[in-house]
Amino acid sequence: MSSRLLGSFLVLLIALSPLTAQPGERGDREGAGRRNEKKREKIKPYDDVITKEAKSDPGVFTTHRVKDKLFYEIPSSMLGVEFLWVTQIARTQAGHGYGGTGVGNRVVRWELRGEDVLVRDVKFRIRASGEGTVAQSVAATSLEPIIVTLPVKAWGKDKAAVVDVTGLFRGDLTEFSAKRRLNASSADKSRSFIESVRSFPTNIESKVMMTYKLSTASAGGRGRPTPTPRRRRRGPRPDPSQSAVTVMLHHSMIRLPKQPMAHRRHDARVGFFTVSFEEYASDEHEVEQVRYITRWRLEKKDPSAAVSEPRKPIVFHVGRGVPDKWRKYVKKGIEMWQPAFESAGFKNAIIAKDPPSKTENPDWDAEDARYSTIRWLPSTVENAMGPHVHDPRTGEILEADIIMYHNVIKLCRDWYFVQASPNDKRAQQLPLPDDVLGECLAYVVAHEVGHSLGFPHNMKASASVPVEKLRDSKWTARWGTEASIMDYGRFNYVAQPGDGATLIPKIGPYDFFAVEWGYRQYPESQEKAGLAKMVAKQKQDPMLRFGAPNASEDPSQQTEDLGSDPIVATELGLRNVRRVAGYLVKACCKPGKDYSLLRNMYDELLGQRNRELAHVANLVGGMNKKELWYGDAERRYYPVDRAKQKEAIEFLNRHAFQTPKELLDPDIIWRLEADGAADRLLSGQRRLLRSLISERRIKRMSEHAALSGEEAYPVDEMLGDIRKGIWGELDRSPLKVDLYRRNLQRAHVEALAAELAKTDASSDLPALSRGELVSLGQTLESTRTKAKADTMTQRHLDDLIHRVKKALEGKTKTDDPTRPDF
Numbered sequence: 001m002s003s004r005l006l007g008s009f010l011v012l013l014i015a016l017s018p019l020t021a022q023p024g025e026r027g028d029r030e031g032a033g034r035r036n037e038k039k040r041e042k043i044k045p046y047d048d049v050i051t052k053e054a055k056s057d058p059g060v061f062t063t064h065r066v067k068d069k070l071f072y073e074i075p076s077s078m079l080g081v082e083f084l085w086v087t088q089i090a091r092t093q094a095g096h097g098y099g100g101t102g103v104g105n106r107v108v109r110w111e112l113r114g115e116d117v118l119v120r121d122v123k124f125r126i127r128a129s130g131e132g133t134v135a136q137s138v139a140a141t142s143l144e145p146i147i148v149t150l151p152v153k154a155w156g157k158d159k160a161a162v163v164d165v166t167g168l169f170r171g172d173l174t175e176f177s178a179k180r181r182l183n184a185s186s187a188d189k190s191r192s193f194i195e196s197v198r199s200f201p202t203n204i205e206s207k208v209m210m211t212y213k214l215s216t217a218s219a220g221g222r223g224r225p226t227p228t229p230r231r232r233r234r235g236p237r238p239d240p241s242q243s244a245v246t247v248m249l250h251h252s253m254i255r256l257p258k259q260p261m262a263h264r265r266h267d268a269r270v271g272f273f274t275v276s277f278e279e280y281a282s283d284e285h286e287v288e289q290v291r292y293i294t295r296w297r298l299e300k301k302d303p304s305a306a307v308s309e310p311r312k313p314i315v316f317h318v319g320r321g322v323p324d325k326w327r328k329y330v331k332k333g334i335e336m337w338q339p340a341f342e343s344a345g346f347k348n349a350i351i352a353k354d355p356p357s358k359t360e361n362p363d364w365d366a367e368d369a370r371y372s373t374i375r376w377l378p379s380t381v382e383n384a385m386g387p388h389v390h391d392p393r394t395g396e397i398l399e400a401d402i403i404m405y406h407n408v409i410k411l412c413r414d415w416y417f418v419q420a421s422p423n424d425k426r427a428q429q430l431p432l433p434d435d436v437l438g439e440c441l442a443y444v445v446a447h448e449v450g451h452s453l454g455f456p457h458n459m460k461a462s463a464s465v466p467v468e469k470l471r472d473s474k475w476t477a478r479w480g481t482e483a484s485i486m487d488y489g490r491f492n493y494v495a496q497p498g499d500g501a502t503l504i505p506k507i508g509p510y511d512f513f514a515v516e517w518g519y520r521q522y523p524e525s526q527e528k529a530g531l532a533k534m535v536a537k538q539k540q541d542p543m544l545r546f547g548a549p550n551a552s553e554d555p556s557q558q559t560e561d562l563g564s565d566p567i568v569a570t571e572l573g574l575r576n577v578r579r580v581a582g583y584l585v586k587a588c589c590k591p592g593k594d595y596s597l598l599r600n601m602y603d604e605l606l607g608q609r610n611r612e613l614a615h616v617a618n619l620v621g622g623m624n625k626k627e628l629w630y631g632d633a634e635r636r637y638y639p640v641d642r643a644k645q646k647e648a649i650e651f652l653n654r655h656a657f658q659t660p661k662e663l664l665d666p667d668i669i670w671r672l673e674a675d676g677a678a679d680r681l682l683s684g685q686r687r688l689l690r691s692l693i694s695e696r697r698i699k700r701m702s703e704h705a706a707l708s709g710e711e712a713y714p715v716d717e718m719l720g721d722i723r724k725g726i727w728g729e730l731d732r733s734p735l736k737v738d739l740y741r742r743n744l745q746r747a748h749v750e751a752l753a754a755e756l757a758k759t760d761a762s763s764d765l766p767a768l769s770r771g772e773l774v775s776l777g778q779t780l781e782s783t784r785t786k787a788k789a790d791t792m793t794q795r796h797l798d799d800l801i802h803r804v805k806k807a808l809e810g811k812t813k814t815d816d817p818t819r820p821d822f
Helices: 003-016 026-030 133-140 166-170 324-335 338-343 408-423 434-452 467-471 473-479 509-519 527-539 566-582 584-588 596-617 642-654 677-692 695-711 715-726 739-756 765-786 791-808
Strands: 055-057 062-066 069-074 082-091 101-113 116-122 146-155 161-164 184-187 193-199 203-214 244-255 274-279 288-293 314-318 350-353 372-377 396-399 401-405 623-625 637-639
Touching: 055 193, 062 193, 069 166, 146 166, 166 193, 166 203, 314 324, 324 350, 324 434, 338 509, 401 434, 408 434, 408 566, 408 596, 467 473, 467 566, 509 527, 566 584, 566 596, 566 642, 584 596, 596 642, 596 677, 637 695, 642 677, 642 715, 677 715, 677 739, 695 715, 695 765, 715 739, 715 765, 739 765, 739 791, 765 791
Parallel strands: 314 350, 314 372, 372 401
Antiparallel strands: 055 062, 062 069, 069 161, 082 101, 082 244, 101 116, 116 146, 146 161, 184 203, 193 203, 203 244, 274 288, 623 637
């Protein structure tokens, strides 16, 4: 597009842009500074605005509380300076999220325009380094939107602008509002108040009691629930009788570093969270997508020393709400990262501290953006989170608040019991001792601290460890159970009694590597070569490689797995599942107590079995990805060997598609329920079966066959191998199919019929499903004629023959339009 056409297009775009505020925001955006010059108030003398009764607090801006109004006195030196504005929910009512939940953050700039102060929303999405013509074009398309216009009420010393910001905090500006987080419709100013404001040398901390009117759906209890962490989204329900929600919002406005941190370019081979932007001044023949890693600013006190303390260490305060008995374990989890930073040249780079007492520092506040804190929230959610706030210009991490939900302790207990108790006699009786749970908690904290240091999940780490190492007491004592604590490997379910192996993850080889790659200091002229030399180690050492979650495609990047061979690891893991089942009742049941703990742990144990079997299933049609660049490896994608895929199906036929008698023990089941065990077992088998016969997997296997020929595992052979395993007893005489196998066989026919009914022109699956049903129908007819079977099995075979015929005729729907809908 020519520059003339581009300019015309931009003019047209601006002309068509909406010129009015959204409903509900007009008063908030205009009321603080109307553009009607005839009606605007005259600028008053300073003492008429900031009266003697004002409560003033000097800092980066001087704040003034005058009755129910809040004024900012903005020094001229702070106009045009960029600030990061962070909004959090500090307190809330039950059923509407949790204190410590983030609302949003953005960069703002205060600018003087005549007798108005503009608050601009600053973006860094597109950039052009230098001052050439491209930079001018980018500047012309990067105008920062005005959030609000504030009329100057008075002039302070040295022409400091005094503005009324009451409406900015108590209003309903989307940029600073929690209404979306709370699923509310609007703010109610009559029930909203500014609680406190403190100004410090680089930041202003404000607390506002805000009341929001709930949307109709939320007020009736039918709205979208408040977002909560991914795992086990349980929490108190909103009270349907309430029409509003009141929360305490905490606003932190902190000045961005005067000297931006030196950035480090992202490399996809090393896992880091990033900030990204489009660079238009690049010499490349396309717009360059630039990504900087997010990391803390660590600078050596002694740049000449190989290892030096940093000028400013990373400090995490263990919040006042963390229970006393867990505090030492939380501190341990934080400081588990110290050896990795020391390897990168920084001693005591990360430190855990208790917050100061009210006497020592009455201004200390966990919501203050200057402090990084471990928060403990009263919640049934079984999770933890490790977010951080960063400078969007460079990726510098400025602050992090790690969220520990109270029920993460339950999660640790459940996992450790079902995964590790066969190797730890202390865990074979519940409740677990506090020292065991404390070590588990330290692991969770270390994982979340890793996120707050800039590291995403690395799911390749667990699969890089040979299974035999997981049973090696010396290796696991040094490195734990996976190459990175940022994996989802969990506890050592592979080790066997007598191995003496360590059971809890530690900071692993990859973590040392990633910390060094991201944080080691280099002279500017040597950085690129130094980083390249470091990342080259990945070619020879799989434990240093990175991979994001991609379980369905890549069996080396799964979640909740351990070991380089899923078949061997699961074989060993299932032995431990059987061991736990053997003492499940003894561990969970006590005189005078109900069976709720037994119910919980039985479900956890069944879930652990299903997860391990799913790891094996993902070998089928799997593609191992090696994130190595051209010249470092032959290619990026490597199909799993045909023999290994076939071995995986054989393993599933022996384990997943057989009846686990240890989990169907009447001594367990009849303490829990009158019925339902068969459905619960079938649910896991059906999910696994549908995963194997999924369209995406079949397409991938078909492509493998087209590209690799005889090296690939043919789809028809795979489906035939599944059929042989699920229907293996049809060759027996006399023939008796038990309840659990009958359920599985019906599920197999159901899955094939569902795929047959699909009409995807790009998939072989309907045709293959038809072939499988034809073969199965013939086998069933032959078996029904020849086999000596008990009555239930005969009825089962008759029903299956009918189901197969209906599926092949295209009549698989169970609903009959002629039947009354009672």
